[in-house]
Amino acid sequence: MIVMDETDITFFKDGLRLDGRRADQLRPVKIEVGVLARADGSCYIEMGGNKVIAAVYGPREVHPRHLQEVSRAIVRYRYNMASFSVEERKRPGPDRRSYELSKVSREALEPVILTSFFPRSVIDVFVEVLQADAGTRTAGINAAAVALADAGIPMKSMISSCAAGKVADTIVLDPMKEEDNFGQADLPIAMTPNGDITLIQMDGGLTTDEFHRAVEMAMKGARDIYEIQRQALLNKYCQLTEPGHVEAVVQ
Amino acid sequence: MDRKVVVPGDLLSEDAKRSGEGTYIRNGSVYSLLYGLANFRDKINVIPLAGKYVPGPGDNVIGVVKDITFSNWIVDINSPYDGLLHISEYPKRIESDDMSKHLRIGSSIMTRVKDVDPTMKVELTLNDRKLGQIKAGQVIEISHTRVPRLIGKGGSMISMLKKELNCNIFVGQNGRIWIHGGAEDMDLALKTITLIEREAHTNGLTDRVVSFLKTEKGARS
Numbered sequence: 001m002i003v004m005d006e007t008d009i010t011f012f013k014d015g016l017r018l019d020g021r022r023a024d025q026l027r028p029v030k031i032e033v034g035v036l037a038r039a040d041g042s043c044y045i046e047m048g049g050n051k052v053i054a055a056v057y058g059p060r061e062v063h064p065r066h067l068q069e070v071s072r073a074i075v076r077y078r079y080n081m082a083s084f085s086v087e088e089r090k091r092p093g094p095d096r097r098s099y100e101l102s103k104v105s106r107e108a109l110e111p112v113i114l115t116s117f118f119p120r121s122v123i124d125v126f127v128e129v130l131q132a133d134a135g136t137r138t139a140g141i142n143a144a145a146v147a148l149a150d151a152g153i154p155m156k157s158m159i160s161s162c163a164a165g166k167v168a169d170t171i172v173l174d175p176m177k178e179e180d181n182f183g184q185a186d187l188p189i190a191m192t193p194n195g196d197i198t199l200i201q202m203d204g205g206l207t208t209d210e211f212h213r214a215v216e217m218a219m220k221g222a223r224d225i226y227e228i229q230r231q232a233l234l235n236k237y238c239q240l241t242e243p244g245h246v247e248a249v250v251q
Numbered sequence: 252m253d254r255k256v257v258v259p260g261d262l263l264s265e266d267a268k269r270s271g272e273g274t275y276i277r278n279g280s281v282y283s284l285l286y287g288l289a290n291f292r293d294k295i296n297v298i299p300l301a302g303k304y305v306p307g308p309g310d311n312v313i314g315v316v317k318d319i320t321f322s323n324w325i326v327d328i329n330s331p332y333d334g335l336l337h338i339s340e341y342p343k344r345i346e347s348d349d350m351s352k353h354l355r356i357g358s359s360i361m362t363r364v365k366d367v368d369p370t371m372k373v374e375l376t377l378n379d380r381k382l383g384q385i386k387a388g389q390v391i392e393i394s395h396t397r398v399p400r401l402i403g404k405g406g407s408m409i410s411m412l413k414k415e416l417n418c419n420i421f422v423g424q425n426g427r428i429w430i431h432g433g434a435e436d437m438d439l440a441l442k443t444i445t446l447i448e449r450e451a452h453t454n455g456l457t458d459r460v461v462s463f464l465k466t467e468k469g470a471r472s
Binding site (some may be wrong): 154 | 273299
């Protein structure tokens with residue numbers, strides 16, 4: 001464990017961050033669709049140092065039965081960190097933090113899912129964090145949204161998620177581990193492409209003005225991520241078309 | 252008519268009247284609900300690439316009996332919802348005690364969805380000459396989203412297959428397909444249906460299937 005005092009770390013060098021990014025720049029994002037054969041829909045995402053896999057099962061029968069809703073599908077979301085995902089071994093299994101993240105992530109996705117199409121069923125979303133580097137909940141939500149689309153589940157829109165933070169009195173997009181641990185604030189959001197926010201959390205302190213700037217910045221980041229999500233889904237489709245050597249554009 | 256790959260939330264049209272299956276309307280515009288192929292005709296329909304089968308009244312499906320209760324057979328129809336086949340929907344009048352003599356756990360049946368209520372109670376029937384227990388042939392499973400392609404426009408693909416393959420074919424809307432014929436014919440049928448499933452989202456499929464059958468048959472003789 002690295003022990004550092006907040007004061008003896010310089011977050012900016014020549015106007016660039018520790019990893020060479022500008023203040024308003026995302027870490028590189030890579031998305032792969034349909035990586036799991038057993039799941040109905042799946043997605044693997046890398047957001048900087050975060051490596052997250054999401055699997056969607058369902059709609060399927062609800063077990064245990066008493067959770068069943070007569071008029072709609074229920075959504076279950078399990079966020080889990082692998083014991084090897086962080087520097088010091090994480091005790092496996094659910095804890096206070098993962099319960100909370102599961103709940104807020106589920107509530108970030110539920111508004112766009114048309115649960116009324118599948119009464120008495122459940123849509124299970126499993127998110128496994130393989131490697132953590134600050135912003136795992138946003139990576140998890142991004143992966144889960146793509147996996148839901150891949151599973152053919154009707155949704156009003158996609159959900160994209162991104163965080164903004166404050167380090168050394170500067171608002172930055174998509175904080176990495178050092179900035180998250182030793183920064184002044186962290187503000188993850190999730191939203192639809194047209195700007196309806198479905199998740200917003202804040203850790204640390206921001207002035208009203210800083211808050212507005214941070215939300216604005218995170219929303220821009222989420223829009224960029226939306227384009228990557230979309231492209232990943234379109235790419236999967238194009239790969240599917242290859243065996244027949246025919247482009248499905250005009251009939 | 253043109254087609255396009257879309258993801259949920261994509262704007263499809265500004266004319267609300269064109270909203271078809273797999274779409275929804277918000278503020279007078281049509282958006283996609285699904286990740287799939289959008290067909291732009293008078294109505295815009297989005298055909299999903301994946302998803303679970305949801306039974307609708309009148310669907311022909313293939314099911315497997317998984318339990319027997321006092322007066323119902325509970326049938327797995329490859330869907331989140333089980334089918335219920337009531338004793339009175341069996342073509343013959345039978346006693347409750349004799350139910351397992353006619354359809355046992357594990358029996359496969361070609362059946363039809365009679366009714367689905369809002370709580371997704373699925374009632375099945377066997378009262379049709381086309382329907383009944385499967386006693387010979389084989390059943391294969393494909394994604395139910397590919398079934399419309401297997402049937403073709405107005406049944407063009409399936410009737411061509413039946414003729415060319417010399418097989419009896421029953422297509423379940425739930426993606427289960429029964430084929431019955433000579434061993435070689437069934438092998439070829441299996442190959443052909445796998446081809447259709449793999450290339451369901453491409454154009455000129457029927458032509459490709461015809462030429463595929465021609466070469467396969469040529470290789471055989």
